Amino acid sequence: MTRGFDDVEFGEDLPELRPDTSVANVTLFTKAAGMFTGRFTDHEAARKQGLPGAIVPGIMSQAIFAAMIHRWAPEAELQTIDTVFRAPVIVDQPHRVTGVVTDMDDETRSVEIDLTLQNEAGETRVLGTATVRLP
């Protein structure tokens, strides 16, 4: 389905995403991205570096946000993703990703989306905004 600018309302929630942050999926991502370090794929190696466990790479969290946006609006042109990393996103723990439209620009037919990635305890690990142009 094509979601155009005229179909969107200020305050609209994007469908929530439950991302696959398993070690298997993170390993696939790091291989594709050429990120060969144990801190992303090996809990023990990450703990030795002082982390609470293996962590999801920051660019994977951004990719998860992008995936949520494109599931909502497949033809959206993602112009910016601006993230603040508040706390590590721990591999193998369940997370939820939410988005909501918080600004609309009629002239450019673009919207701004608030983005949040939370763990099971409801703690925000990553937040940010995306600017998206819609057909």
Next chain:
Amino acid sequence: MILDLHTHSVKSDDGRAKVANYGQWIRKKEIPIDGFVLTEHRQFDAESDYSDLARKHGLIILKGSEVETEYGHVLVFGVTPALQQAFDFSDIRLPLARVLEACEEHGAVAAPCHPGRTRVGMCAHVDELGVPPGVRMVETLNGGSRGSEDQAAQALAEQQGYKGFGGSDSHIVSHVGRCATRFPGPIASESELVEALRALDFEALSWKAPS
């Protein structure tokens, strides 16, 4: 009157919210607050005038600051040009005693925020540095803190006899109003806010999902 005492806009380095969108969001989502205070990090935004926006949305929009001390982050309400000369807002290791003293001298209020957080909160520093004199209130409900961090803040307030207030600590639009503070009477300016805070007659509120 209910005010969110702790918000950030794009003026803060980690803020992503436009003030206009805060107003739009509060009205669209019927967030039960009457206004908010912009407390930008390590600065006072003297130049911005939000009075038209405040009128448009029927909200109180006030300005303060969030400065950094050896006891963690501290909100400052009632900033004046004289107070801005009293200490360097951009200094990341201000002596809390100096901030409290300057605020007292210049008709402002300083109040530690998110005291339950590690590093940037007061609780973590009390064991090492001792209980600082002159603190009268702390943020016991913070929209960005974990449940356990708010609990630590509340325990500190109870032990030390501090009055607790609430603020969302919002950095994005949709987080405004998650926590706030209820005052018994109306507040329309920074000086009235200072007066209301000094009266210590307020209550911290939260609409956060429990964690």
